[in-house]
Amino acid sequence: MRRYLLQRLGQALLVLLAAYTVAFVLLQALPGDAVLIKFLGSEMGLTADQIAELRIAYGADAPVWEQYLHTLGRFLAGEFGYSIRAGVPVASLLAENIRPTLVLAGLALAAASLLAVALAVLSQLGFGWVRAVVRSMPPFFVAVPVFWLGIMLIQVFSFQLGLISVIAPEPWEELVLPVLTLAVPISAPLAQLLIRNLDAILNEPFVAVARAKGATHAWVLWRHAARNALPPTLTMAGVLFGELLGGAVVTETVFGLGGLGGLTQQAVANQDVAVLQAIVVLSAAAFVAISLAMDLLLPLIDPRLATRPAGAA
Amino acid sequence: MSGANATAGFAPPRTLVLPPVGLLLAWTVIALVLSWAVVPGLFAWHDPLQGVAGEQLLPPSLEHPLGTDGLGRDMLARVVYGARESLLGALLAVGVGLTLGTALGLLAGARGGIADAAVMRLVDTLLAIPSLLLSLSVIILLGFGSINAAIAVGFVSVAHFARLSRAEVLRVRRTEYVEAAFGSGGRFLAVLWRHVLPNALTSVLALAALQFGSAILALSTLGFLGYGAPPPTPEWGLLIAEGRDFLATAWWLSCAPGVVVLLVVLSAERISRSLGARRT
Numbered sequence: 001m002r003r004y005l006l007q008r009l010g011q012a013l014l015v016l017l018a019a020y021t022v023a024f025v026l027l028q029a030l031p032g033d034a035v036l037i038k039f040l041g042s043e044m045g046l047t048a049d050q051i052a053e054l055r056i057a058y059g060a061d062a063p064v065w066e067q068y069l070h071t072l073g074r075f076l077a078g079e080f081g082y083s084i085r086a087g088v089p090v091a092s093l094l095a096e097n098i099r100p101t102l103v104l105a106g107l108a109l110a111a112a113s114l115l116a117v118a119l120a121v122l123s124q125l126g127f128g129w130v131r132a133v134v135r136s137m138p139p140f141f142v143a144v145p146v147f148w149l150g151i152m153l154i155q156v157f158s159f160q161l162g163l164i165s166v167i168a169p170e171p172w173e174e175l176v177l178p179v180l181t182l183a184v185p186i187s188a189p190l191a192q193l194l195i196r197n198l199d200a201i202l203n204e205p206f207v208a209v210a211r212a213k214g215a216t217h218a219w220v221l222w223r224h225a226a227r228n229a230l231p232p233t234l235t236m237a238g239v240l241f242g243e244l245l246g247g248a249v250v251t252e253t254v255f256g257l258g259g260l261g262g263l264t265q266q267a268v269a270n271q272d273v274a275v276l277q278a279i280v281v282l283s284a285a286a287f288v289a290i291s292l293a294m295d296l297l298l299p300l301i302d303p304r305l306a307t308r309p310a311g312a313a
Numbered sequence: 314m315s316g317a318n319a320t321a322g323f324a325p326p327r328t329l330v331l332p333p334v335g336l337l338l339a340w341t342v343i344a345l346v347l348s349w350a351v352v353p354g355l356f357a358w359h360d361p362l363q364g365v366a367g368e369q370l371l372p373p374s375l376e377h378p379l380g381t382d383g384l385g386r387d388m389l390a391r392v393v394y395g396a397r398e399s400l401l402g403a404l405l406a407v408g409v410g411l412t413l414g415t416a417l418g419l420l421a422g423a424r425g426g427i428a429d430a431a432v433m434r435l436v437d438t439l440l441a442i443p444s445l446l447l448s449l450s451v452i453i454l455l456g457f458g459s460i461n462a463a464i465a466v467g468f469v470s471v472a473h474f475a476r477l478s479r480a481e482v483l484r485v486r487r488t489e490y491v492e493a494a495f496g497s498g499g500r501f502l503a504v505l506w507r508h509v510l511p512n513a514l515t516s517v518l519a520l521a522a523l524q525f526g527s528a529i530l531a532l533s534t535l536g537f538l539g540y541g542a543p544p545p546t547p548e549w550g551l552l553i554a555e556g557r558d559f560l561a562t563a564w565w566l567s568c569a570p571g572v573v574v575l576l577v578v579l580s581a582e583r584i585s586r587s588l589g590a591r592r593t
Contacts, residue, residue, distance in 0.1 A: 018438035026450045143578035145530055147537045148553050148571030155564045238441075246445030250534060265538060268449050280450055284441045291441075 005296070012292045019284035020075065024068055027277045080278035083267075090278045093263060101259035104251070105244045107175065108182035115183060116190035120229070123195045124202070124221055135195065141188035146247055150181040150254035178255045182247045186240060190233060197229035231302045238291035245283055336587050339580035346577055349396035359387030361394035361547045373565060380565050382555060392570050395547035399574075402463040402541075403528040407521050409467025414474020415517060421475065422482030423505055432475060439472035448531065452540050459542040466531045470524045477520050481513035488512075519588035526581025533574050549574050 074081065080090035122134045157163045157177060164173050201207065202225055210220050245260070252261030260279065267275035349356055359377070363386070373380045378389045421432035439447065451465035485491055486509065494504045529549075535541045536550025544551065549570045556566030 014434060015437045015441055018434055019441050022438055022442065023450065026454050139579060139582050143526065143530065143575050143582060145533055145537075145550070145553070145571055145574050145578075147534060147550075148567065148574065151553065151557055151560065151567050152571065155560050155567070159561050159564070242443035245443045249445055249449075250538070253538060264446070264449065268453055268538075268540065271453055273453060276446075276450060276453060280442055280446050283443050283446055284438075287441045287443070 008292060008295060012288045016285055016288050019288075020072060020281050021068075023277050023280040023284075024071065027273045027280070028067060028071065075278075075281060081274040083275050084270075084272050090274050093275060094260070094278060094282070097258060097260050097263045099259075100257060101245075101248050101252070101261060104175065104178055104182065104257070104259065105248055107179045108186060108247070109240070109244060111179055111183035112186035112190060115187040116194055119187070119191040120194035120198055121221070124198055124225075125217070138188040138192040138195070141184050141191075144184060146181060146185055146250045147254050149184060150177065150251055153177045153181055154255075174255075174257070178251050178257060181254070182244065182251045185247055186243055189236060189239070189243075193233055193236060194229055197232055198225050201225045201228045231298060234294045234298055234301070237294050238287045241287055241290050242283070335583055339583035339587075342576050342580040343584065346396050346400065346573070349393045350400045353390075353394045353397065357387065357390035357393040359390040361386065361390040362545055372563070380563060382559075382563075382566055388552075388566060388569060391547040391552055392549070392573055395549050395552060395570065398459060398542055398546060398548045399529055399532060399577075402459055402466070402532045403525050405460065405463040406467035406470065406528040406532065407525050409464055410470030410474050410524060411517070411521055413467075414471040415478045417471070418475040418478030418480075419482055419505065419510075422479040422486070423501070423509070429479075432479070436472045436475050439469075444469040444531070445534070448535065449540075452535070457540045457543075459546070459548070462532055462535045462541040463528075466528050466535070469531070470528070473520060473524065474517070478513060478517055481516055482509055485509045485512045515589060519585050522581055522585035522588055526578040526585070529574060529581070530578050 071081070078091065080094070082088065083090050083093055119134055119137055123131055154177060158165065164176060198221070202220070207220055207224055210224055215223070248259065249261035249264050251257070252259045253265050256262075263275065264279055266272070267279070353361075377387050380388050382388055382391065417432050417435070421429040442450075447469050448462075448465035451468050452461060455461040455464060482505075491504060491508050494508050499507075532541060533548075533550030533553070536548045537554045539551075539554070541550060542548040544555075552570040553567045553574075556563070556568075556570070559566055
């Protein structure tokens with residue numbers, strides 16, 4: 001077990017280092033450099049000497065491998081450099097913006113889980129056409145463009161029904177539609193997995209035994225199927241995190257909310273490489289940490305998994 | 314499910330069985346959108362780029378089935394002409410992902426050892442970065458524009474294609490006919506080309522169909538954020554973004570292109586499922 005743990009930890013660190021490398025290659029090593037992009041084309045009228053000085057100040061003149069190690073060292077120390085545009089440390093930009101995004105993503109995840117469980121239960125309990133409709137919902141949810149859904153929700157709830165005011169909304173009011181927007185695409189893969197698991201479990205012999213002993217459908221579903229169907233959804237946590245973050249970028253843009261998403265969007269629009277690099281590396285770190293935690297947690301929840309600690313990931 | 318597989322598979326049953334309605338509809342949608350891209354003039358009788366002064370923000374009518382936008386341009390024409398932009402972009406994206414990913418996957422599956430480990434760690438890494446952030450990184454590198462956006466979207470799918478084709482190669486390699494081909498003196502590349510690749514193709518094709526839908530969705534997202542084609546171009550994501558400014562007065566402007574994207578993505582998913590896609 002200890003060996004497995006160390007092996008899994010090493011693998012996680014390796015992926016993290018590789019993610020940093022990918023971000024470095026894409027964002028720092030290849031595009032000339034950000035200093036040139038900002039100061040060369042602008043109307044500041046800087047001389048070549050001044051630009052060279054600036055490049056030294058930002059460390060853009062060093063050889064690539066030196067920059068690579070230097071940036072890596074800074075990242076490990078929790079220092080993410082300066083936003084080329086705003087001139088403030090990236091770390092403080094992130095700290096400022098992380099809270100609203102966490103709130104949005106957390107609420108959306110909760111709403112998505114409710115939605116997914118509701119769909120899964122209906123897919124087993126509903127009658128005839130209800131089941132068919134419910135089962136066609138997840139692919140439908142995946143195919144909906146998130147930004148379009150947000151716009152349509154604004155149209156329906158704010159403009160048509162007048163339920164949620166657009167001008168000076170209450171704090172909770174401001175969050176209802178974004179949370180709903182983000183929850184729909186997140187719920188789809190969850191619901192799909194839950195439905196598939198329930199289908200598989202309800203065909204197991206032990207379910208037939210329970211039925212033969214006189215258990216009702218609802219009892220089987222609750223007592224036997226749910227317990228077995230829920231733990232595997234934890235393996236999706238990492239993927240869902242990525243979807244939440246990506247969805248937050250779009251949702252925050254549509255609704256004009258501040259947060260990591262808005263920050264990302266601005267960073268791309270302004271070619272603010274340092275900010276995007278930090279966001280990419282940190283989100284990869286979060287993904288790796290979440291996946292690792294789930295891998296270690298799952299055998300505790302589901303004892304059957306503990307007997308086969310497959311390193312095949 | 315099994316009916317869909319049977320009809321979409323190779324051996325046609327004796328009595329002609331119609332494919333399920335959903336699948337038929339999906340193919341119809343794709344065929345329609347394809348013909349929009351090839352001969353847009355047949356479906357729209359207005360100029361998608363040239364607006365008519367005094368005809369701004371008209372509601373849907375016989376002359377303008379989807380109304381007109383803020384510059385007096387016919388919305389139906391813009392949606393129809395936008396098909397070319399979106400479909401070409403998605404094709405390019407899938408092409409990038411398919412070639413790079415399959416090459417990596419074949420290499421990993423066929424060579425094994427260090428190559429396999431390296432490719433699989435790369436795949437893990439690409440999957441660890443949220444896909445939107447990954448494509449945004451590529452876009453920052455390449456700059457804005459429709460082709461760059463397509464490459465960025467394709468880059469994201471490399472990992473999926475690599476993983477699937479590696480798994481397929483490993484599966485096919487263990488079969489007896491491949492062992493027999495090797496046993497009868499087949500050279501490595503020749504066996505790969507003649508026996509392994511054709512047998513791995515079906516599921517790769519199914520994944521390509523699925524990724525085609527995802528690419529349309531991702532491209533429209535990038536277009537909406539303003540990183541895709543520049544404004545006068547009709548592109549579905551951009552159309553939705555432009556319509557947003559008139560949401561209170563002309564909601565149909567944003568609604569129509571979104572419905573088109575939704576239907577195309579849904580159809581691609583349905584077709585992919587009929588080809589026997591295994592979601593990874």
